[in-house]
Amino acid sequence: MATGGTTGDLHAAAPGTAGWTPIQVTVVAICAVINMLDGMDVLIISYIAPAMAKDWGVSFEVLGVIFSAGLVGMMLGSIVIAPLADGIGRRPVVLGALVVITAGAFGTGLAQTIPAFVGFRFLTGLGIGTLLASVAALASEYAPPGKRSIAIGWFQAGYPIGAVLTGLVSIWSIPQFGWQATLLGTAVVSAVVLPFAFMLLPESLDFLQNRQPAGALAKINALRLRLDLPQLDNLPPPRSRGAVPKLGHLFAGGLWKSTLILWLSIFLGYLVLYFVTSWIPRLASEAGLSAANSLWAGSVFNVGGIIGTTSIGWLATKRDIGWLIRGYMLVGAVLLVVFSQPMPLVAVLGVAVGMGLAVQGGFSGFYSLAAQIYPTEVRSSGIGWAIGIGRGGSVIGPLLGGFLLGQHLPLWIVFLCFAIPLALSGMLAALVRGRADLA
Template identity: 60%
Template sequence: MNASIAADARMAKEVRPGRWTSLQVLVVAICAAINALDGMDLLIMSYVAPAMAADWNIGLAALGVVFSAGLAGMMVGCVAVAPFADTWGRRPTVLLALVLMTVGAIGSGFADNIVVFSALRALTGIGIGTLLASVAALVSEYGPPGHRSLAIGIFQAGYPVGAVVTGLVSLVTIPAFGWKATLIGAGVISAILLPIVWALLPESVTFLETRQPAGALARSNGLRRRMGWADLASLPPRDEVGSLPKPRDLLSGALLRPTITLWLATFLSFSVLYFVTSWIPKLAVEGGLSQAKALWAGSIFNMGGAVGGLLIGWLAIRRPIGRLIAVFFVICAVLMMIFAQQMPLALVLLTAFALGLTLQGGFTGFYSLSAKLYPARIRGAGIGWAVGIGRGGAIIGPMAGGALLAAKLPLWVTFASFAVPLVAAGLLAALAARLGDLSATDS
């Protein structure tokens, strides 16, 4: 058994399931607040885009470039920068990502043309992509054994909460202060969070004991005491030097099949998630609601997502995460077909809430599944590449949905076109978990 797997196993034995220490609560709470920045970034562009287009007299094609720049930046952050969390450490990589986000967001508010604005949106996206993988790895390593999926569920709940709050705030700030001031305000929030993270967020104990940077033993024992764990007399044997993980590390030996299966699952699920997230107000209008009432569907959808992330994390204490993702996605596929029908407002909002709960809840499970599949030495890279591959689906999903809606097909046909890949994503997630269990047994 290699050193990183041994470290994970040793920590699981030292702390009984369900026991949360103040340090673990602090880490998960900080990471949830950080993840709210991703939700803030997603919604804020949706709200400022109309005002920006009117102010700069640009069309839909130019807006598409802006949105694509942010998504492309996220992909770069996930696959190119996030793996450094496995060599530099989780903490410095998170701090770097926050700096990139802050500079990008504040700079966007001062940009005076679409080219500069798009470049700064790409920079913000790189920060977000780096942040998600690094923070997810940190949360999985600080979550108590048996409750790690719950810890990730709490962390992921920050995303929809950030989206809902940003939407409500933007409705006030854009008319009152303008879209540029709103973007600058988002950057200021990141800037305020930066010194808090620097002061309070610790390094991962697992990283310290597997990668063993300078002073690792003293730093690890200091954190262990804060969590009531026994001190180490010496660091465990290190099976390799700290080199930057590469894609072939994720595709070698027993990891090949679970990695490919996971990537297919995240790609499909991202395409459905971003289709629904991007188009749910429009879909509600197509379903018969007024424009004003349809906006509520988007907020209710994100509220359901917050509950769903917590729910799947709680259920994962006793149930396999791969199977839970599959169940959530199958239920969501049924709900998508229901949402396509003409219904009273109350039922539309209830279905939107249930859609958010099952779709975003099931999606949250991928962070737990990714963290479980990969040992600590490549965990940041594993999560980063899974999310990065998924971002490709995030680009394709909204585009495909727009094409289907433009074709004036029956709404149920559009939803069925995404319900099928969602079910496939759930089955692939269950298979990836099974393959991961088999590879762990073989090792």
């Protein structure tokens, strides 16, 4: 039995431990840094796209395929590989995915043909898709009671921070060293993060208590000591052991309705998010901005994303996360249409900040929503499948954007085609009902 404490989920086990311990801060910070790699690896393609298109002579349609190659990998990684984290642990899956990302990034920077480039982008995406569900689960599971949405907000802020830093470096490095050298720089960053994750990232306490792998009691007590929780004398019966949870578990116990609504909502959100993030520098260029100013538009979009992801995490401690997502997405839909109108540079950058705040902020709320819906034993699977299904939208978004732009339609029509699904995504999110006790 436990000495002075319970043996369940961290959020239920420590009602009196509302403050942040050093290990909790470390875990959420490492998760945010890892998520920065996602922002860096995804956004670097949109930043190098104009230079790449000029050097290799690729069309809008081919750029759409290049954008989507990594996103297909992300989709498969989220659905096929990420659920392994519920069976073998969060930590080994995260570390393995980081190795894959690093290898893919080096390959992309060294590729000399479009097929090789697309193949290595797929490999990088496979690692990123595998990674995100596990680090999101870790960030939520290590948060103090009542702070899960804040922890996920901080974790999600890593994405736009990585994108902003990538944009600022790209503005300088692409003219100085070329777009391929800039890609190799992202590989070096991934390689640097890997040993720090190996040294600092612990296994999920919730996973150890629910799955109870070999040596679980000693590992649990070591973590509980660092979390200022009482030690356990022995383990309770495990909730689950052995095989990875099956897809049907995400529909059991009345979860089916929330799962389906969440999937559709995230699919539509990804559709719009990756259209904007992939194309915003090129769209700004099409609207008449210079190449340098177009990259600034992409960067300030992600500055808005930092504000949006952190603000929705804080607001989610006071308001229903589904309703917050709806509000953010509706504002984002309006700003998408506004962005398509001719404006001076200052106005374009201001609207880009607002779009980043609303679209990325609203989208980051999906991680909190998914973490609230699913219990510990299927949390990585639930988040992974939601992200994986959603990644179908991320694949379609850049392709659809490339097709519409290739038809030389007015920009306001192109943006309206994405504003409508963004608004619908927010409306659906408000219909999802999670487990409020885990917020």
